[in-house]
Amino acid sequence: MTRNSVVTIERYRGEVVEGPIVRTLFKLGFPLMAVQLINISYNIADTFWLSRYSDVSMAVPRQVWPLIMFFNAVLMALSTANMALLSQYVGAKQYEDASATASKFFTIATFLGVGSGLTFLSIRYYIFKYVVMPPTEIFDDVMDYSGIITLDLILSGFAMTYSTILQSVGDTKTPALVGGISALTNIVLDPLLILGIPPFPRLGVVGAAIATVFARFAGVVTLISLTKRKFPDLKIIFTKDISSKWVVNNITIGGPILMFHTSNSLAFMFQNALVNSFGVIVAAAFAVGFIVMEIADAAIWGLTMPTAIMVGQNLGAGNLSRCRLIAYKASLTIGLITTAGSLAVYLFRVPLITIFTSDTLIINEALTFLETFIFTLPFFAIFFIGMSVGRGSGHTLTPTLIGIIRLWVIRIGLGYILAYHIDLKSYGIWLTMALSNIVSGTATLAWIKYGNWTKPIIKQQQILTTT
Numbered sequence: 001m002t003r004n005s006v007v008t009i010e011r012y013r014g015e016v017v018e019g020p021i022v023r024t025l026f027k028l029g030f031p032l033m034a035v036q037l038i039n040i041s042y043n044i045a046d047t048f049w050l051s052r053y054s055d056v057s058m059a060v061p062r063q064v065w066p067l068i069m070f071f072n073a074v075l076m077a078l079s080t081a082n083m084a085l086l087s088q089y090v091g092a093k094q095y096e097d098a099s100a101t102a103s104k105f106f107t108i109a110t111f112l113g114v115g116s117g118l119t120f121l122s123i124r125y126y127i128f129k130y131v132v133m134p135p136t137e138i139f140d141d142v143m144d145y146s147g148i149i150t151l152d153l154i155l156s157g158f159a160m161t162y163s164t165i166l167q168s169v170g171d172t173k174t175p176a177l178v179g180g181i182s183a184l185t186n187i188v189l190d191p192l193l194i195l196g197i198p199p200f201p202r203l204g205v206v207g208a209a210i211a212t213v214f215a216r217f218a219g220v221v222t223l224i225s226l227t228k229r230k231f232p233d234l235k236i237i238f239t240k241d242i243s244s245k246w247v248v249n250n251i252t253i254g255g256p257i258l259m260f261h262t263s264n265s266l267a268f269m270f271q272n273a274l275v276n277s278f279g280v281i282v283a284a285a286f287a288v289g290f291i292v293m294e295i296a297d298a299a300i301w302g303l304t305m306p307t308a309i310m311v312g313q314n315l316g317a318g319n320l321s322r323c324r325l326i327a328y329k330a331s332l333t334i335g336l337i338t339t340a341g342s343l344a345v346y347l348f349r350v351p352l353i354t355i356f357t358s359d360t361l362i363i364n365e366a367l368t369f370l371e372t373f374i375f376t377l378p379f380f381a382i383f384f385i386g387m388s389v390g391r392g393s394g395h396t397l398t399p400t401l402i403g404i405i406r407l408w409v410i411r412i413g414l415g416y417i418l419a420y421h422i423d424l425k426s427y428g429i430w431l432t433m434a435l436s437n438i439v440s441g442t443a444t445l446a447w448i449k450y451g452n453w454t455k456p457i458i459k460q461q462q463i464l465t466t467t
Helices: 003-018 021-053 057-071 073-091 095-132 139-169 173-194 205-230 244-276 280-296 298-316 320-347 349-354 360-393 397-421 426-450 458-464
Strands: none
Touching: 003 021, 003 073, 003 298, 021 057, 021 173, 021 205, 021 280, 021 298, 021 320, 057 073, 057 095, 057 139, 057 205, 057 244, 057 280, 073 095, 073 139, 073 244, 073 298, 073 360, 095 139, 095 244, 139 173, 139 205, 139 298, 173 205, 244 280, 244 360, 244 397, 244 426, 280 320, 280 349, 280 360, 298 320, 298 360, 320 349, 320 360, 320 426, 349 360, 360 397, 360 426, 397 426
């Protein structure tokens, strides 16, 4: 690696391991928060234009994305493992090891992305038919949307790899810029393809899927181009050097995350099935409620990734006490921001919901959902900080177990009991969703304070891995 590339990486590293914690958190997080706000705008636009096409079509993407998450689970686990390895290598100034690890990550992620996409395309009908069970009014739309979105699943392998590598270095601006370009492209295309503004045909949910895939493709091409231009000596290439030691370390670090994402996506599928069992009105209200809540929790997605980067690099640099301080300050900061966002959404909940629907039944159900759930989002923010601490440190098992209990025991198990056996119906689902946030957030805060996660993993790497 040339002197210029090392100097560039050193600059990023210096801010992360030596700069003021909160300022650095915001400096790394602002680009990601900006792109998250753009993504929220895209989701709002997607839901808005689909609601103009049909009152219930806006529920279609929410039916499909848990299954996409399931097939992306291995990629997410790889991303987490290599985020921990790469960020700690950068923190320890082992740049050649970081470059070699990036190429291994890129190679495996590419093949997994293609394999996952083809498998998803082949079996999706049976999962929707017998597991998720969308209301009959939208089943055909779900199949059409999911067929096209397969291409997005394949492209996500490239996008995730390059974003993870750059973020591990401390460059959050480039992935954020590309994500923003991709989301804005989607926003522009949505009304043209969904409603059929001439010269485009009226395609409905198919148009929404095409817009998403085209925007993802444009984003991937831009991301690869900018990465090569900014870090010309960071060689991200296909390699045959996939050593068993690298695989072992990915399994050790990423295994709990694979379990988490697989469990999460399955739980969300069953949660959708539980929601769907009460009909298309409840399914539509669920979709609207989640879109509105994304406004309140924008800070969660923008500031949790910097927490992982800062924890990882500081562990690599040996700043162990600073790592726990980062986790404390991130929890407090993001918790307060999310509380403010929740309050704002609560105050404007009626006009926000009526942007997407004029159906009184959907509006009332969405209001019940929001009023039950919205003020538990700060607990969800703390849970997400815990996941980021686990990802940056490489100690992922405890946050994963908390996440599994959050969804399977509370949301699915207790939700089913309250909805059907206690006969609270859909309100039982909303109530257990709120409870799951409170329990998981409280447990995560205890782990951040008392857990034995301030232990670098790259000391093990020096024994286990020759990259």
